[in-house]
Amino acid sequence: MARVRLKNIKKVYPNGFEAVKDFNLDIEDKEFIVLVGPSGCGKSTTLRMIAGLEEISEGELYIEEKMVNDIAPKDRDIAMVFQNYALYPHMTVYDNMAFGLKLRKRSKEEIKERVFNAAKILGIEHLLDRKPKQLSGGQRQRVALGRAIVRNPKVFLMDEPLSNLDAKLRVQMRAEISKLHQRLETTFVYVTHDQTEALTMGTRIVVMKDGVIQQAADPQTIYEHPANRFVAGFIGSPPMNFIDAAAVQEKEDIYIVFKGGKVKLPKAKAKRFQEKGQVGKQVVLGIRPEHVNLCADEGSEGIRGRVEVTEPLGAETYVYLNVEGNNLISRVYSDWKVGVNDRVKLEFHLDKIHVFDQESEKAIF
Ligand code: ATP
Structure with a gap:
């Protein structure tokens, strides 16, 4: 079970800017939630608060039944995949994927088994000895996903993971991440500004504007019954x-x-x-x-x-x-x-x- 609940969450940056305003969302176990909206609407800030990388100014964040506002990121049982992949350039793919497990003092055998399993799921077994610079963008993206998978987290957080890939590869990886979600049966929270990604991947879409949720619903409802003009214009291409x-x-x-x-x-x-x-x-x-x-x-x-x-x-x-x-x-x-x-x-x-x-x-x- 991996339920994530955001209750009256607010983020005020030190300069006084209110990036997220009274955010309420119950994310159910195994959902694929997509936070979508234009640049600056607060989606990354929200994701980073769930990850523990950004302090929560007000409100309560629960993972399962536990309030985690003050729990360190490494103790939250989540794994995050970033836009720039954040791979260590001097390490092989194997070591990049094993790194988090080594830090957690897992046995050599367990690490090996988990890395090989994840590599198999992602089809990158043949790349384990390479360094990141010897990989294509799509392969690097798979390694970044692999590093998250080996951790076997309760929740996957992804911040625009496909935005550095070319258009064709993006479409392919979109389908792969959806398959990964079905296979792992875990909760995913995914941030994008791309409405097509949101419509095609999310089991539920949360449309945001100026730090406020405009509508949270399944893709079909968002498309057929937009709650307001902003949602209607943002979702759909060409626009309404x-x-x-x-x-x-x-x-x-x-x-x-x-x-x-x-x-x-x-x-x-x-x-x-x-x-x-x-x-x-x-x-x-x-x-x-x-x-x-x-x-x-x-x-x-x-x-x-x-x-x-x-x-x-x-x-x-x-x-x-x-x-x-x-x-x-x-x-x-x-x-x-x-x-x-x-x-x-x-x-x-x-x-x-x-x-x-x-x-x-x-x-x-
Ligand atoms: P993008 O798609 O461009 O990444 P986003 O929706 O993810 O946008 P956030 O990165 O969450 O938006 O930023 C939300 C707002 O908070 C923006 O207006 C941004 O300028 C502001 N912001 C982000 N970080 C800080 C900070 N450290 N101090 C002050 N304001 C910030």
Whole structure:
């Protein structure tokens, strides 16, 4: 069992800067938690507090049932993997992996067994006699992971471990770390600024901004039901389209009206809207690029736009549109041919639209 609980955790740096504000999170055993957010949002600070590398200013940190605020990093039963791998250049791969165990005075036989086991899991048995400078970036990353695995920790902490790898290797290592998590059945806490990494790896994603949790949920919920405009815009690529609009009631129906068009809310959403007293308010309409369909500019009804740029990506094309001054992106199959300056009609998947309060930026449904 390896539960980690952060209760009202706060970090104020000596210069007075509040990097993490009233952070509450229960990390369950065997979860793969990803802390994600833009640079400076406090994710590394949070991870370093769990590791014991940064003092906790206020609040309580528990590993299992034990409060560990004042427990030294080496006694916390955690292992951390860093972005720069932090390998000892003068030691062989074997010695790098064995180092922590030697410090803990484990027997030679036990060390050998654990290092060989970890090397086997990671496919680096043939590299054990090499020095770090004789390794590729991906191999170094595996050694850094190996050094954590041999410790058999209760919790793995990883701070942007893939950011020094090229794009292709990053995708490969992403899958390997996910497999490692399944195989080790241990709790992982992983920090990244990359929303794709978060979506693909996390069993639960914690989106942070300015030291505050914006939403903590499984990847699908975060993607389909973002709690606010920030989460909606941060998760997903290309990002969600946002249009300033107003919510207007016409007879029984509620319309989201904006420059260049309007959409009618489906019944269930309209009901939630009324219950929350949002009718007549200024709102922001959100729609993901894959939910904006394009069709030929026919008929008189509907939303019209002009194509500004097309970005073909093989199977699909990103189409950048201008709808009366609003910039929108649509993701279409590449066999739908469209050219710059074409006028097209836009269709929104109405059951996929999001509406945010313009002032609080919170999702209305
Ligand atoms: P990145 O992705 O860039 O690493 P992050 O989300 O991990 O960002 P942190 O490294 O946790 O962010 O930093 C959070 C905030 O705290 C930043 O604004 C940073 O400038 C500030 N900060 C970090 N360390 C210190 C320090 N020792 N003293 C003062 N402020 C600090």
